[in-house]
Amino acid sequence: MRQLPSAILSALADRRLVARDFLWIVARNRSTGMPESVGFWSDVGSVDAPVIDPETGTDVVRPFHGSGTLISVDPIPLVSTMEVQNIRIRMSQIDNLVQQAVRDYDCKQAKVEIFRGLFSPESRTLVAPAEPRFVGFVDKIDITTPSENEDGGVVLTCASHTQEILRSNPDTRSDASQRLRDPNDNFYQDTAVVGEWELFWGRKQGKIDTQKSSDARLIQKSIGAA
The missing domain is CATH 2.30.110 (Pnp Oxidase; Chain A)
Known part of the structure; x- marks a missing residue:
């Protein structure tokens, strides 16, 4: 008031x-x-x-x-x-x-x-x-x-x-932009290469595939059925 x-x-x-x-x-x-x-x-x-x-x-x-x-x-x-x-x-x-x-x-x-x-x-x-x-x-x-x-x-x-x-922020999530705010902030230092990392998960070796959420799979399945 x-x-x-x-x-x-x-x-x-x-x-x-x-x-x-x-x-x-x-x-x-x-x-x-x-x-x-x-x-x-x-x-x-x-x-x-x-x-x-x-x-x-x-x-x-x-x-x-x-x-x-x-x-x-x-x-x-x-x-x-x-x-x-x-x-x-x-x-x-x-x-x-x-x-x-x-x-x-x-x-x-x-x-x-x-x-x-x-x-x-x-x-x-x-x-x-x-x-x-x-x-x-x-x-x-x-x-x-x-x-x-x-x-x-x-x-x-x-x-x-x-x-x-x-107003939207045009800045990108990158190591360079993050260090402009704080030179010691290394939160995004691996953003550009993390997609190429190969990890072991049980007996399987290689890149970890991204999986769609269950809701996205159900929507995609319903569209295909139609």
């Missing part, structure tokens, strides 16, 4: 909160290869807002830029399954900071974090650090440069970090 701070629960009960979205992108600098971070939010002006770091769970203050930079974020379903969530983020095509993020930086597979901040309409401040609602990576970027009297924009299609859990 999701746990919310008492300040947010109290303000929600009084029905006096205003929600805003915060977007944090960690892209790659095309020149240096180093990570570059930039933040946007769905309101006006630039703010230094506290958010909860989804990796450490601690409060951090990050700069976010507004004034129409972040137009909309698809609804984010809160689920407890291992299903990969896909969302779209729409941003301004004419903002210089957005242009820098999607053109000057390499956003392919860039890290994306989306937070939901709840503001008090009286003090106009966050009642608690913004909560993380989505963590993932940029899968696709669509930049539309419009003609006269047409709409343009930037759309980021993002996949949640759950895809990393479902």
Whole structure:
């Protein structure tokens, strides 16, 4: 179950909160290869807002830029399954900071974090650090440069970090790959030659034939009978 701070629960009960979205992108600098971070939010002006770091769970203050930079974020379903969530983020095509993020930086597979901040309409401040609602990576970027009297924009299609859990490992079971992890691990040292070993089993000498399981033999027999 999701746990919310008492300040947010109290303000929600009084029905006096205003929600805003915060977007944090960690892209790659095309020149240096180093990570570059930039933040946007769905309101006006630039703010230094506290958010909860989804990796450490601690409060951090990050700069976010507004004034129409972040137009909309698809609804984010809160689920407890291992299903990969896909969302779209729409941003301004004419903002210089957005242009820098999607053109000057390499956003392919860039890290994306989306937070939901709840503001008090009286003090106009966050009642608690913004909560993380989505963590993932940029899968696709669509930049539309419009003609006269047409709409343009930037759309980021993002996949949640759950895809990393479902990603297959391309590594092979070999002595070389195992020793890359630990030079003293010799578990797979005989993998390439064990199939050629000849062993004695009673009076029989030679390679040991592999036997199919009883279930496999029954299936094969039934197919042959059909």
